[in-house]
Amino acid sequence: MSIFKSHIRQMGAYKPPLEGRNPHHHLLLDFNERTLPVSKVIEDALVDYIRDGSLQTYPFYGDITAQLADYCGAKDEQVMITNGSDQGIDLIIRASCREGDEVIIPGPCFPMYNQCAMIENLSIIEPAYTRENGFPTEDVLAAINDKTRLIVIANPNNPSGTEVPREDILKIAAAAPDCTILVDECYFEYTKATVCDALDQYPNLTITRTFSKTWGLPSIRFGYVLSAAENIQALLNIRGPYDVNQLALVAARAALSHPEYTHEYVKEVMSVSKPIMEQWLDKHQITYWPSAANYLWLFPQNPELMFNELMAAHILVRPKDDSDGNKGLRITLGTQEQTERLIQVLERCL
Incomplete structure (x- = not known):
């Protein structure tokens, strides 16, 4: 018998995959975080x-x-x-x-x-x-x-x-x-x-x-x-x-x-990195949702392969299925250099 409410016992905890996320070993493109250190x-x-x-x-x-x-x-x-x-x-x-x-x-x-x-x-x-x-x-x-x-x-x-x-x-x-x-x-x-x-x-x-x-x-x-x-x-x-x-x-x-460190980062992500990534996805006819933020939810034909290749290259992204069970990847966008590194690995998956 539990001392807590029955409906809480029956719930599942929200457990985001935090284990092994080390910014010194990986490029973290999985949690929509800022990809550079603070000022x-x-x-x-x-x-x-x-x-x-x-x-x-x-x-x-x-x-x-x-x-x-x-x-x-x-x-x-x-x-x-x-x-x-x-x-x-x-x-x-x-x-x-x-x-x-x-x-x-x-x-x-x-x-x-x-x-x-x-x-x-x-x-x-x-x-x-x-x-x-x-x-x-x-x-x-x-x-x-x-x-x-x-x-x-x-x-x-x-x-x-x-x-x-x-x-x-x-x-x-x-x-x-x-x-x-x-x-x-x-x-x-x-x-x-x-x-x-x-x-x-x-x-x-x-x-x-x-x-x-x-x-x-x-x-x-x-x-x-x-x-x-x-x-x-x-x-x-x-x-x-x-x-x-x-x-x-x-x-x-x-x-x-000193908000300029944030404004400069946002400008690079939204005006440089995001268009580069969207153009690459369009070129290879990979489906993705239109996004107003610093991440894209894409649905390639080989999501597991992409995920594993990125992992092997020390780039972390987030698997996210849609409501119909289609397997997708949510990928955070960082600097231009980081996005170009990401695309180089994705190219190998094609």
Whole structure:
């Protein structure tokens, strides 16, 4: 007999394949991370803090929400920092839903949405993305009913990279005013697509973002939520006072003070590497989903061979099947040099 809830015992844990991921031995193109180290400014800020003799004190957040609000074009009271965007997703779902409520999570998608929903024992409705039509806006609207408490919109989606039109997000928010709309903008720096400016007009909007992707700080777990002030206050009632560690704060402040290292990296990925990769895929007639982010979900005729050849060349990518069971590979794009190295190996697979 277990002391825990029966539905939690029956769940499976989300276990991403982290074993053996060593950036000194492999080119990591499997987790949509930044493929270059962070700037020296961030490294120096972390080292200086560690040497300052303050590790024995609890975190003190100061004006970090004001800094983020300035960066986002939001108000200070519309921002809450989190332990990665995963915590933001979890808090929003917990705050919005009771056991038995319905949530709409279009798929395929980032597994954490479903994981958090299953922990709360929610009923999950999963309209399907398609390569041809993208986000299933009409299916989402048709699925809304009196039991719907939350709708997840990943913009862009993972693993497909599909961007959701702004007008569709706001149309859904207007159609379900008593329902939480969770918009995951964790790849915002790549797309610049946001509904942050609509928070005052649509108080049911909640946005999650992260410093794990373009900012290159997934190891220290720093994210934030944007929403109406009353929503942020409610979420703060759940989040612990020390959930975000001080090293994350130090790194985030340093990153925000010198954003050029991120902007330059994003420009190379999106303006150079991605077009090179797309042109190669088009040339060899390899099917892939249109993507607004730093990754492509492709479906070659020989995915296992490609995966194994890349592994042998010390390049890691992520196997991802579509909803019909077709085997695909999600490949992160890095610098031009890294992309050319990737293509050289892929050429051998053909």
